[in-house]
Amino acid sequence: MRMFRVSMWRWGVIGLLVLAAGSAASHAGAATLRWKFQPGETLHYVMDQKTITSVKGGPQDVKSTMSQTIDMDWTVKDVAADGQASLTQTITRVRTKIESAFGAIEFDSKEAKDPEGPVAASLVPLLRALVGAEFSFKMNSHGELSDVKVPAQVVDALKKTGSNGGGAGMFSEEGMKNMVTESSLALPKEDLEKGKGWTRQTKIPMPPLGTMTLDKTYSYQGPEPKGGQGLERIDLVTKVDIQLPPGNNLEMKIQSQDGKGSFFFDNAAGRVADSSVSEKLEMLFKLKAADQEKEIVQGNETTTTMKLVKAGAADSAKK
Secondary structure, three states: OHHHHHHHHHHHHHHHHOOOOOOOOOOOOOEOOOOOOOOOOEEEEEEEEEEEEEEEOOOOOEEEEEEEEEEEEEEEEEEOOOOOEEEEEEEEEEEEEEEEOOEEEEEEOOOOOOOOOHHHHHHHHHHHHHEOOEEEEEEOOOOOEEEEEOOHHHHHHHHHHOOOOOOOOOOOHHHHHHHHHHOOOOOOOOOEOOOOEEEEEEEEEEOOOEEEEEEEEEEEEEEEEEOOEEEEEEEEEEEEEEEOOOOOOEEEEEEEEEEEEEEEEEOOOOEEEEEEEEEEEEEEEEEEEOOEEEEEEEEEEEEEEEEEEOOOOHHHOOO
């Protein structure tokens, strides 16, 4: 059950903090990808995420489905002469639905009454803490983040609902900072011709399982109309590896994986208009205890979409 819970939180919590990316392009042949910000502006995003987690080989086979819709505002506080911006991200509404062998809940932060049961008791306090909490960070024109600050109420809620993974665990202030920082899209300094790519590696501490490494390969696909807009497309392929800490009685092998996605950018504004990322991962765990060896197969399938909407539309995108 422990591996199931850690995995569920890995895909769910990171999903809440997932960040968008922007670009500006030159149509003279090569694209120059840069973030653009205007002091005082607020960007409204709606993120939809669905995660299916399955565990086979335990006391019983289990499967859970978690669907989330997150409304969030990005507010630009100021922009320095070199293009670095100070921003805040505020989650304004959370809708979550979970169906699992341990129970089912349906939560909407707009509703005054919270769902009941053990699943709700462990999850709802975190969701309540996230709504209205103001994350702050700085981002330069290449999309590199720094000076991330996590609201105190979110840190407290994570400690109560998460694991005791230590000071750098994902359920800690430092772990949250790492996830926010590493989840952004750092854009290349060079101009990009169609088909040209770049890479980025992300490391996420996941005590007690060790460290998850994500190798991301981006490729510029050129102009592509979408939703009546002239946008630029960037495709993504991800590879996952998990490094277990030494001296434990657990072996882990990734049996299969498929991670891919696409980002569509408004070139003139320098920001994401639409994105979709999917991840499939199947892992084999071997737990050795005394003279016995236990095998557990865990699968995760996550689809995340994010869309820029007009002011006032985010709150009513899904009712």
